[in-house]
Amino acid sequence: MSDNKDDDWDFKVDRGVTPHDAKSDIKSRLGKKQSLEDIAAAFSDEPEAPSELVLDHEATVPRRERLENFKKSHALERYAAIKPAPLGRRIKSLMIDVIFQIALIGAGVIVFPFTKQFLERNLPSGVLSEVPHPEIVLQSILPVLLLLFFHIIPTCSSRKSLGKKILSIRIGSKFEDGKVSKKCIFIREVIIKPLSLLSVVGILIIFVNSKRRALHDYICGTAVYDEL
Secondary structure (H helix, E strand, C coil): CCCCCCCCCCCCCCCCCCCCHHHHHHHHHHHHHHHHHHHHCCCCCCCCCCCCCCCCCCCCHHHHHHHHHHHHHHHHHHHHHHCCCHHHHHHHHHHHHHHHHHHHHHHHHHHHHHHHHHHHHCCCHHHHHHHHHHHHHHHHHHHHHHHHHHHHHHHHCCCCCCHHHHCEEEEEECCCCCCHHHHHHHHHHHHHHHHHHHHCHHHHHHCCCCCCEEEEEEEEEEEECCCC
């Protein structure tokens, strides 16, 4: 404040400015997109109403799809640890199977006389005599039946022969996450594998590939895997 009493503060009001003009001037300074109501709302103490939470149903993954994705990831983790059967154990399992099959054939020869007597007693008279060379037929059928029931069928059912069970290896698909049908294993064990082993080349191929697949594995689309 001034010490001079003669000083007079002159407050002049421009009578020519109307409220409408003042409002227009404020709007022009704030911008055309804003209004006085917007400015008042910005400085208001009242909290805004919470916005409604809307879920995007299209973005959510269905339960079935999530389950399939989990199964796929679990299968990939499981088969990532699969490795081909060691060569030593595979050769040992083959030797066990060969010895077992020879034993079955020998058992068929041993039980032949008892089987012949049983058939002669229980079959109508003259039935065996009608079969050409009945002894040769019986001697051929018995080993085949023993091999079928004690070697072929168990191997097709469990994907493991006796030697493979003992040494913890199994027959599988050449694709680590694939499946092998019983029909495929039957053809492999009965037809392809004997021919492959007799050719000798089928065994030598094991030494020149990373998955240690034999010739019968390549033909049948199989491989032998470790289970330890």
